[in-house]
């Protein structure tokens with residue numbers, strides 16, 4: 001039987017409690033090889049995202065994986081960022097006051113790293129984008145062939161035919177940088193978009209969490225510590241007895257796309273007005 005090579009993935013991330021889960025899922029999945037993490041603002045500011053990415057790799061014993069720091073501002077140089085510390089805690093990881101990581105990010109920017117890896121392995125690298133799409137948009141501007149060279153972009157973003165989670169129109173990652181999102185969606189790249197219409201169907205319940213607490217696994221024990229804040233937020237905001245697994249679901253869409261059903265079409269993003277951040281899908285059924 002032919003042995004299939006693991007899919008090379010770069011995770012663009014703003015850790016983030018559900019980002020931590022997604023990173024651990026990736027590191028536990030033989031189907032994928034994590035060749036780098038790139039960081040972005042969203043759940044936390046970019047500086048803290050970099051610190052948390054390095055910390056999570058140290059927890060996992062995978063300091064061989066490079067971390068490239070991403071943009072601190074939106075694609076239009078906007079500095080008024082919407083940071084979801086009310087979802088993830090001030091430190092992004094459930095207010096656990098973890099010690100600072102020993103490692104450092106590489107010299108390259110996230111966009112430069114993305115471009116380099118896509119050129120190095122044309123058509124073979126999947127970017128799993130778990131935050132606002134600024135770094136990916138910057139990569140398309142840095143290298144016009146990026147959209148062609150990157151294998152696939154699997155992204156968590158958008159609310160397709162449902163309300164957003166920031167406001168009725170917008171989902172948090174798209175709302176974080178709608179201009180960047182529209183650049184990415186119109187870049188010509190092969191994109192697999194996972195919206196909150198999908199991720200709101202994937203819930204880690206209180207019972208699941210108790211099961212996790214009974215596990216001796218290193219990742220299970222770590223996640224039980226950081227999950228409190230995420231559970232409290234969901235209880236207050238949604239009255240749910242559980243949490244939405246946004247980022248892990250998106251990561252799993254890259255590991256095994258057959259877990260989710262898709263529709264094919266064209267997506268544009270509203271970049272101004274009260275519906276700024278709205279994702280619109282034209283599903284090609286009309287000719």
Ligand SMILES: O=c1[nH]cnc2c1ncn2[C@@H]1O[C@H](CO)[C@@H](O)[C@H]1O
Nearest residue numbers: 018084087165166171172173246247
């Ligand atoms: O209400 C919210 N406001 C802002 N961000 C949120 C909210 N709920 C979840 N997320 C975060 O945004 C991404 C999914 O949209 C996830 O990373 C999630 O942790």
